[in-house]
Amino acid sequence: MQPAARLPDLRNLGVSLRILLLTNLMALIAAILRSGNLNEILPALAELSAALQPILLLSLLLLYACQPVLKRLPYRWSVLVILALELLISSLSYYFAISIFGPDSMPPLSHSLILTLVITGILLGYFNLRQRALSPAVTEARLQALQARIRPHFLFNSINAVISMLRSDPKRAETALMDMADLFRVLMADNRDLVPLAQELALCRQYLALEKIRLEERLAIVWKIDSMPPDAMIPPLVLQPLLENAVYHGIEPMPEGGEITINIYASHDQVHLLLTNPYHKQNEHHNGNKMALTNIRERLALHFDAEAQLTSKISEHSYQVHIVIPYHRNKAA
Amino acid sequence: MSAAQLKILIADDEAPARNRLRELLSEIADVVVVAEAKNGKEVLALAAETSPNLLLLDIRMPEMDGLEAAEHAQKLEPPPAIVFATAFDAYAMQAFDKNAVDYLLKPVRLERLQTAILKARTLLPAQLEALKALHPQRSHFSVSERGRVFLVPVADVIYLRAELKYVTLRSKEREYLIEDSLITIEQEFGERFLRLHRNCLVAQAYIRGYEKHHAPDGECHWVVLLKEVPETIAVSRRQQHVLRELGN
Helix, strand or coil: CCCCCCCCCCCCHHHHHHHHHHHHHHHHHHHHHHCCCHHHHHHHHHHHHHHHHHHHHHHHHHHHHHHHHHHHCCHHHHHHHHHHHHHHHHHHHHHHHHHHHCHHHCCCHHHHHHHHHHHHHHHHHHHHHHHHHHHHHHHHHHHHHHHCCCCHHHHHHHHHHHHHHCCCCHHHHHHHHHHHHHHHHHHHCCCCCCEEHHHHHHHHHHHHHHHHHHHHHHEEEEEECCCCCCCEEECCCCHHHHHHHHHHHHHCCCCCCEEEEEEEEEECCEEEEEEEEECCCCCCCCHHHHHHHHHHHHHHHHHHHHHCEEEEEECCCEEEEEEEEECCECCCC | CCCCCEEEEEECCCHHHHHHHHHHHHCCCCEEEEEEECCHHHHHHHHHHHCCCEEEEECCCCCCCHHHHHHHHHHCCCCCEEEEEECCCHHHHHHHHHCCCCEEECCCCHHHHHHHHHHCCCCCHHHHHHHHHHCCCCCEEEEEECCEEEEEEHHHEEEEEEECCEEEEEECCCEEEECCCHHHHHHHHHHHEEEEECCEEEEHHHEEEEEEEECCCCCEEEEEEECCCCCEEECCHHHHHHHHHHHC
16 A cells, blocks of 8 residues: 655654755755865855755744644645745745845845755655655554564463363364464464454454453453444454453453453444453553553554544443544455 | 372462363372462462462462462461462563572473472572562451461551551451551552551541540640541641641
């Protein structure tokens, strides 16, 4: 999937530094071209700098100020606005220079306007290419990080539970191992593409079947999925890690266990996923939980940008995660 | 059951894990499983009944984990040997390795279990200290009474008062003598207990209110009224600021 072109973050220090550096590099090249010999380069650069630096600094400040507005515009429009801004700044500084140093102190206005357009164009082109080069790497890294994060606690306890059944109940052990294989196949797969909700749900059932072996009647699941749209497309491994958290933090610390409620429905072209589990104040080791939530939130943003959201709330006895994603139907079906 | 047999208590909140351990132990000579517990509280109750020589404790259990159970079990007479088991607990494993505490990784191998049983010993004081660092707040106070370990949930403690050598712990039902000092309790639980007097810590959750008392000699002082019990606790002049902060 080719990411849409976007402006760089104009409030990012690194971006500002790149703009400063590249512009001055271009000035250096111009100074070298204009000079006959080495001794003339420095004075030529100083002369160019005197004209360039005020425009450059003013531009950076203005872009910083306009960043929230520019960010919301479509890419084409934001490029046009930036070009217009730069032309304005360079005209203003031209007239300012003339009013102080006299009309003969500067080359004609058209000259500096063309230069402004070229330099701004080169910079925008550079940032566009840079973004294209980086995006897939960033995405990949995040997905890798997620895959490395299956809880070892679950893995080893499940293997232990299966071993305990091998002699007494080989049929059940076989099913459990098959479920485990399916689960790990998904965990280790290339998870960049969206999958139908029904597929993620099947995975959740297999995961819960494994947990049921360990926790027996302590783990109760309530499914409210009668009005679930099975063809809705969601990023893989959105629900399963949340269930794992619910079991680890909500069920395992309770001697009598508890109930996890999974409620999925569609409304107004949005799919809602609600997960509720018991919550007790004493068990406040929620670091692992926060990591999973951050990761899922990032992946939702990657796929749906601002159209998806994930919220969590704690009430006295329960913890709830609520995910809203746009309802995209499975085109293959 | 012959006298030479090693009596073992196994504890894990997951039935399959207990089954697995029992199965393995049945293949080892001269050991017998005398009890199976699902959490730390059951460990202590069953240990008092069956006086095992060795506790095989899973670390992560509801209500009371294996680490805390091991600590309270030191009050059993004589204290049993202890071997921990864990599926994966990076912190605990690190601390165990550092302090030479033996532990089993689940799934457990038969040979590994055999050597663990042969080597099993009671915990040394330094090892107990290391375990304490792994769980900053215990869930229960323990009192040893005639060979039994009596547990009082921390949430049931109304106040603690130092008297001569011992500290008296007051719960809704009765009083107990415990061996911990007020200072260590204060450090362990922080905000839960307020120091209202040099010799007294009161659970914030059980404070109902406070009132001024006039002594016959004209002196007046503040006392704290408590939920569940009729007695009041005097607040020393030096600690009156605690009440003021509470009022805010």
